[in-house]
């Protein structure tokens with residue numbers, strides 16, 4: 001039986017599997033435009049058959065040794081990738097010509113390492129070990145490697161998404177990377193498509209255009225750019241589809257479309273093909289390839305591409321446990337492997353083979369061999385055209401010093417514009433959001449009706465004062481918990497979108513936070529007002545406008561405080577931790593409110609607790625609104641004796657004076673302000689900690 005190496009050299013017709021390590025094509029029967037491409041490619045239409053060994057052969061001469069193989073590979077005509085056109089995805093190449101070309105950016109990194117802290121007393125871990133590399137402009141580059149090799153980490157470091165623990169030099173066109181300028185010319189598309197699901201494709205595109213291009217670009221210009229991009233990405237026919245209903249491939253394309261609006265020069269994509277079928281993968285990569293023709297550098301991480309996908313890339317960078325084991329042209333991978341005496345077996349996809357080697361499946365010594373051969377990414381010998389690769393000095397001479405932007409902020413548009421657009425987006429979302437809007441209104445009405453039925457007449461009846469007290473406490477808990485839990489549960493999803501959009505400079509955190517705060521007001525106002533009207537009337541609370549508004553204002557403040565508290569938790573914790581923490585932290589606040597244990601009976605060393613409990617101020621405020629201001633004698637129709645017929649007596653019993661309304665209002669307002677400001681800083685810290 002022939003060894004893989006022997007098979008490689010002695011295959012039928014003496015054809016070595018140059019390029020992809022396989023023999024393919026119809027010998028002597030090649031028809032123009034289909035069938036045989038060259039000995040480095042697989043026919044697109046027979047990708048599965050070659051995998052099963054049912055391949056035809058192509059006869060070429062048999063070079064021996066790396067140099068002739070490389071030379072043979074270099075002589076191959078440029079690859080002509082074939083696009084299989086999905087029914088719903090037609091690339092309009094004319095549209096591409098309307099996107100202005102970019103000046104290519106060459107990215108070079110040297111001795112790049114990235115270290116993360118593992119936690120208290122657990123030390124540090126180095127993920128990237130002094131890797132080097134060069135990603136020339138106008139190329140589609142794949143960062144490949146086994147799971148955990150450090151692909152995403154390298155992408156994070158190069159894009160500037162991660163800055164903590166990063167060491168080494170990153171150069172752009174030969175000059176040291178200036179991160180703010182680089183961020184202005186690049187974008188990062190995450191693996192999970194963080195899109196607003198309740199907006200249509202066209203709405204998402206318009207919001208992105210308004211945030212990225214601002215007021216200075218006319219509506220017509222934005223519209224025409226959006227049209228071009230949608231045509232280019234095959235999304236034009238789906239422009240009215242809700243993003244949440246798009247297929248995985250369409251969502252991926254929309255993510256790319258939204259970033260293309262301001263025409264970035266460098267695009268980083270984390271696993272753009274994950275979760276897509278092979279046809280969609282090809283189309284997404286084909287599209288990216290076309291975008292590189294206009295000067296863009298596109299860098300993607302990819303797990304283990306099929307041979308068909310692999311050949312779409314210009315260059316590949318392979319990582320193994322944070323080290324570079326290959327950097328060069330995709331067509332040069334097989335010659336490279338051959339040169340280090342690790343030839344790719346016949347009928348084996350070289351992309352699979354290098355990953356197997358990188359995993360250590362053929363022994364860990366092979367990883368060291370590959371690392372030394374590629375000089376941990378320093379070697380340019382296996383680039384498609386090594387002599388054409390410009391060194392830093394040449395690049396510095398070729399490209400002028402980039403102009404410094406006068407604009408100190410990273411965002412392209414003004415704070416006002418960002419707020420206005422975010423408010424517009426928020427209003428569209430709120431109108432369609434079944435959880436945050438419809439369910440919230442529905443729950444408020446249902447709970448008010450339920451409480452109303454349970455505590456009917458309790459507000460005016462002297463024999464039911466304790467019932468009414470329970471009702472006030474139940475209302476307090478309802479207002480505090482519903483908004484808090486809604487925020488804890490929904491904000492982590494919103495947070496992922498915020499991280500992406502904020503990093504891609506769509507808006508500042510200040511603008512986002514301002515818009516979010518303003519958006520919360522109308523829905524909170526309406527739902528609380530509905531609740532208050534129903535419960536106030538049904539439970540026969542005193543029919544005085546002043547008391548009604550006092551009651552409503554306290555309710556409103558409690559809702560806002562609860563929501564802000566939920567925001568602090570939701571911004572910092574994941575859903576599981578948040579769902580645990582929020583109620584657990586609320587229970588002591590409840591105990592300090594004076595319900596269950598009166599404020600008088602609280603142990604002196606725990607008295608401080610009542611001062612920090614927003615529920616205490618809420619309850620005291622309700623009591624002041626309902627029983628304060630010298631309320632008169634209550635009815636006593638339902639019992640022969642009403643112990644609390646005189647509200648003063650009840651106030652004495654619960655050790656509340658009933659005249660603390662303004663203090664309560666002030667305390668709740670201060671707490672609201674403190675929580676709101678804290679939530680902003682927690683969000684800011686969270687965004688920073690990720691980087």
Ligand SMILES: Nc1ncnc2c1ncn2[C@@H]1O[C@H](COP(=O)(O)OP(=O)(O)OP(=O)(O)O)[C@@H](O)[C@H]1O
Nearest residue numbers: 116117125127145146147148149150151152153154
């Ligand atoms: N903050 C961190 N703390 C500890 N280890 C980390 C941290 N971030 C990444 N790692 C580790 O670094 C290694 C590389 O992670 P990375 O996500 O870059 O791998 P990857 O090649 O992208 O993997 P995959 O293809 O599975 O996404 C992994 O072993 C991962 O566990």
